[in-house]
Amino acid sequence: MALLPLALTRWFDAKGWQLHPHQQAMLERAEASSTLLIAPTGGGKTLAGFLPTLSELANSPHKGLHTLYISPLKALTADIRRNLRTPIEGAGLPIRVEDRTGDTSYTQRRRQRADPPHILLTTPESLALLLSYEDAPRIFDGLQRVIVDEIHALAESKRGDQLMMCLARLCSLSPGLRRVGLSATVEDPPALAAYLGKDTAILLADPGPDPEISMLETETPPPWAGGGARHAIPEILEQVRRHKTTLIFHNTRAQAEIFFHNLWLQNEDDLPIGIHHGSLSREARERVEAALAEGRLRAVVCTGSLDLGLDWGDVDLVIQVGAPKNVKRLVQRIGRANHRYNAPSKALLVPANRFEVVECLAALQAAKDHDLDGAPRGPGPRDVLCQHILMAACAAPFDADALYAEVTQAGPYAALTRDQFAACLTFCATGGYALRAYDKWQRLLLRNGKWQLRDPRTAAVIRQNLGTIIDTETLKVRLRGRPTPLGEVEEAFAASLTPGDTFLIGGEIVRYEGLNELTVEVTRQPGRQPKVAVFGGTKFATSTLLADRIMALLQQPRWPGLPAHTAHWLALQREVSRLPAPDRLLLESFPQDGREHLCIYGFAGRNAQQTLGLLLTKRMEELGLAPLGFVATDYATLIWGLDPVTDAAPLFDLAALRQGLEGWLQGNAVMKRTFRNVAIIAGLIERTHQGRRKSGRQATFSSDILYDTLRRYDPDHLMLQITREETMRGMVDFGRIEAMLARISGRIDLVRLDGVTPLAAPLFLEPGKIPVQGAGRERLAEAEAQALLRAAGLD
Amino acid sequence: MPHSFRLGPADLQARPSGALFWPAQGLLCVSDLHLGKSERLARRGGGLLPPYETPATLERLDAELEATGARQVVCLGDSFDDLAAAEALDEADRLWLVRMMAGRMWHWIEGNHDPGPVDLGGSLRAELPLGGLIFRHQAGGDGFEVSGHFHPKVRLAGQSRRCFLTDGQRLILPAFGAYTGGLRVEAPALQALMSPGARAIVTGPRCLVMPMPRC
Structure with a gap:
């Protein structure tokens, strides 16, 4: 504990806490330029990432931003802020921590730009936006450390590619900036290290004991089709009763809604159970998050919106409804339960239909064998680069060579050629068409050797477009006469409704009354059979590894590992037709x-x-x-x-x-x-x-x-x-x-x-x-x- | 395959492309070409859209002239996305347009986007009475009226398609231009203009007729 400041050491001692070896190792490596820490969930990896920061800030006062923390989820930043407050206030450290996301108020964001806190917790999109301002060099001047949490999740999408370019930019703004990536178990650590940047060292924490994971047995067999897992509700309620807090994961929002509705119809003990997914209003999500953190909920029905390392204290059981599609994701998801290092996490798989029984069994076997799936990443996508170039132009006129050199510092773009970069720059400037039509109306102009916006007013449009998450178009849903929205539905779904139709949102059945200025107006309508709400859900492909294991399973002459109903179903298929x-x-x-x-x-x-x-x-x-x-x-x-x-x-x-x-x-x-x-x-x-969006004539x-x-x-x-x-x-x-x-x-x-x-x-x-x-x-x-x-x- | 129907004294053909043909007059009518739309957006600081909607639209117009052998043409307004777009017309496109106009009577009707092209030749007017019909940009006047402006579209078998609307008194054409959105026929503006019994003639690989959805 030598590297820890006295105040923190005392506080840890008073709490009876001991640093894990990898937390100690992070302190020892505090000066390293780039580190990737791979630790199981519950291993205190976020604290491990912050320890050097707390230590430095406790030892010497710092003016302005010292550490930037980036997480893929807004909810995670709020959670981390709460968790950091405990040691900071406990040890009486002079450290200001704030978060900044799309949900942060305008005045708060203005103030943060003028007077940044020591530690700023944010998301990749908010960081890109910050970097697009003219005063970015001032905001990030003196930045010492950047921590990317759940980097394994970010690396799976364009959000990660954008973030890595933003990190390269931060390194130009504050030379000497140290990078830390925090990741759950992954199949290829060196690839992820290269993603975070050149010369990244890998630190592997003790993975801890294997999880206890099994398939939930239900009295009613799962249906032949469908994804509701309604049949399993009595057994799931029984599990909720037996545990302190249970997270019930679903693969899609619509499934979560239907399941939640059905769960409550059978929840005779009135167990406090909430719902959380990305289509709910911020207020609704925050209510559930707070109740969960305070231990007031016995279970939460959720989707990937609660998928990442939210530290929900007393969660001691994870239930995955539906097939996990991917062994790695299953293993990471199970890590939600029992956030205590060196205690096995406990998880139950609930196949929603009979095919998923087969898939769940194959996934269980793969997880037991530590057989993780994953495909190598391709080079960084160039549409993200185009956005990055436009973002750079918003901040200040730039030199093309310098920007190219900077971008190639980002792992995903290390192999980007000068020609590829030039093509993206041309696209941003002129549209890059074979027919040169926009010489007069170029978006970027080369003036005195630097590229800049032709019309500075376009910066506002570019800023509004920042980010790589493309949502399907949605409409807000609100109760007639009430100001706060219940949530959102996809526009295509709203268009399919006629007044009188009912659907589920936030676990309530509501009746569609009409559209009012792009808001779906509804009234409460308990007790009617709802039409199903079609929310957007992420679709994952079953990995090759899992598909191969399923095929092998199907080939067995009999299926002693499968419940009788599923074995019977496969036998029936063999009789009626054939098995693949x-x-x-x-x-x-x-x-x-x-x-x-x-x-x-x-x-x-x-x-x-x-x-x-x-x-x-x-x-x-x-x-x-x-x-x-x-x-x-x-x-x-x-x-x-x-x-x-x-x-x-x-x-x-x-x-x-x-x-x-x-x-x-x-x-x-x-x-x-x-x-x-x-x-x-x-x-x-x-x-x-x-x-x-125009309400009348479609422009x-x-x-x-x-x-x-x-x-x-x-x-x-x-x-x-x-x-x-x-x-x-x-x-x-x-x-x-x-x-x-x-x-x-x-x-x-x-x-x-x-x-x-x-x-x-x-x-x-x-x-x-x-x-x-x-x-x-x-x-x-x-x-x-x-x-x-x-x-x-x-x- | 075109769809033949009657409007007042005239036997007309709605064509799958969204153009209207009047065989007796050898007249082809198209509406809302919105030429130069990408240029206008770029000028106003929007995105730099593919600058090909003008050739794309002219190509289709050329094909329609070829197919019908039309001797006169009515462009029902909003032919250009604005006047500056008309002036900024690419030289090749201008020559193409002039070649199509050669040897034909060409009527430009004023639209709300453009008061018509300034120096392309042809006649330019607010409305055109001809053979018992009246051509104007926006519906709402008297007579057997042929108009555009609204870009009507309708859902049929799960797809949204551009369509003609007619109730025997009025005819509203779909937009012919490549970069044009549409207004669903359920919109109050269109509902108010069409009397009961109105039909939609849906464009696509062939013209299909259906009752205009009412609400």
Whole structure:
């Protein structure tokens, strides 16, 4: 404890606390330029990150900002502020800690810029915004340390790429700045270290004992399909009763809402149980967070919004409802329970349907074997770089060479070439079109060797667009006559409502009354059967590792490890049709609800199955099979259309598929969705802001139109290059299709059936159905128009 | 495939592209081209959108002229996103437009965005009475009226598409320009203009007719 200031040592002693070895090691390494600490949740890794800061600030007074702490979640910054206050006030240290997020008030933020605290807790987006101000050099002058918490989570998205460039910028503003990354267990520590920057040293904490993790046994078997896990509510309530505090994780917000509603219908003891997810209003979320921190709640139904290292004190059980999709995420999630170092955390998996029983069992086995999944990251995406360049221009005129040198200090952009950088700069300045149309109206101008905004007023627009999280458009929901919103729903969902419809939000059933200036007005309507709220939810693809383990499980002659109901279900599938085998490809063809269906069990993960759906529907369109749409899950793709598929061989020719890929990549919906996100991040189009959307005449037009125009007139444009790259890498995942086709090498079994099979049934309830715009759709549109005319007596 | 229908004394064809053709007069009518929209946005400090909406729109207009062999053309207003956009028209695009205008009677109707192009030739007027119909930018007057302005669109079988609206007295055209959004036909402005029994003629690969959704 020699490195700790006396006041803190005394306080720790008085509390009877002892530093963990890795916390001590962090103190010893306080001067190192860059450190990545990998520690299990509950290992006090956040404190480990802050100890050198507390020590330095206790020993010598510091003027201005000393340490910047960045976390992926707003909630986390508030939580850390509370947790830091304990030792700081306890030891009487002269340290001011504040947080700054999108929720911080305008006056508070103004004041923080003028008079920064010693420790500022913030998010990547708020940091980018701070760096875009002219006074950024003054704010960050003298900054000593930056701590990136949950860096493993940030590294999985563009938020991390943006943050790493912002760190490079901070290092230019305050040379000598020391970086610390805090991470949960990951499969490839050196890769994450390189991400944080050159010369990053890795510190591995003792991982602690293995978690106690098992599948929850329920009296009622899980349904054949669906994701509600309603069947498990009695057993889950029993677990809640037996534990101090339970977190009940769901994969999507909609599932969390439905589950919460059903849970309360059976909560006869009135156990205090709350709900927390990203679509709820800030007030609602804060209420739950505070109640949880004070130990007033016995359970919280939540989503990824509570996924990260929030230190919720007395949580002693984590329940994961639905398949975890990814072993690493499961292991990290279980770390929520029992935040005491060296005590095993306790977790229960609750498969929501029978297929998930199989997936959960495979995940359990993988977790026990310490078999973590993960794919290598590609280079930093260039749309984020474009945004960074615009951000830099907002702050001050910049020198291109200097900015390039700075950006390549960021791990994800270490291999960025000067040409690639130049192309992004050109895009920001002129749009980068083959047709040079904007010479007069350039966004950035080169003046005296430095790039600057042509019109300084555009800085406001650029600032508003900062950040890499693209939300689907949402509308606020509020009770009629009340000012505070209950939460938000997606615009598309709101558009599907007619007055009188009911849906769930914040665990309440509400009745849709109407739209009032872009707010959904509702009244309370207890006791009615709700229409389901469709919130946006993140979709993860089941990892290859997990998919392989599932395939292996299915191949067993019997399934002693599975509950009887699931074993019976698989046996039934084997009897009615077949079970997918790893060296063959099973296709089922059957009529259902007046449509022809084709189900392809590729087990290639959601993204690859989706690509397969796009490629196959294109082939089917060419063959005149009138496909109408498809939906993909991690294990299968279901295509529906007007005509049956009787010969599969022509559909699965790899050469034809690969050829189709090129043409298809151009015109599909996934590509357009990716383009929209890329265009928003790169600053080509503005995000639609809640208050700025036009209510009457629509002045905006769809980004699809821009995509089509560019494709036609400027096919090599930077935005299209980035879109192509991104779809191929993430959403397209063609590699997994190739691997699958190589695995089966032509062994395709097409089984024709009378109706839906046990294994295909869950696909009918999958959200995210993708329509195919083709001959089939035209036939339907024609029929519908006819029917409408007839109904109106106009025919 | 175009859809043939009657408006007052005239037998008209709604074309899948969103253009209107009047065979008896050899007249092609298009509305709301919004040429030069990307230039106007850039000038005003917005994003630098792909500057191709003018060639994209002209290309489609050219194809329609070719397909119909129209001898006269009515542009129903908002042909340019504003007057400066008309003046900033790219030289190649200007020549293209002039070539299309050559040998045809060309009527520019004033819109709310543009009082019409200044020096492109053709006639420029607030409204045009012709063969028992009256062409104006915005609906609301007397007579058998052909207008644009609103960019109507309608949902059919889960898709939003540009559409014509007609109630036998009035006809509202969809926007023809590449970079144009739309107004759903449920909007009060459109509901108020159309009498009961109005139909929507939906554009797309072929024209489809449906009753105008009322609310």
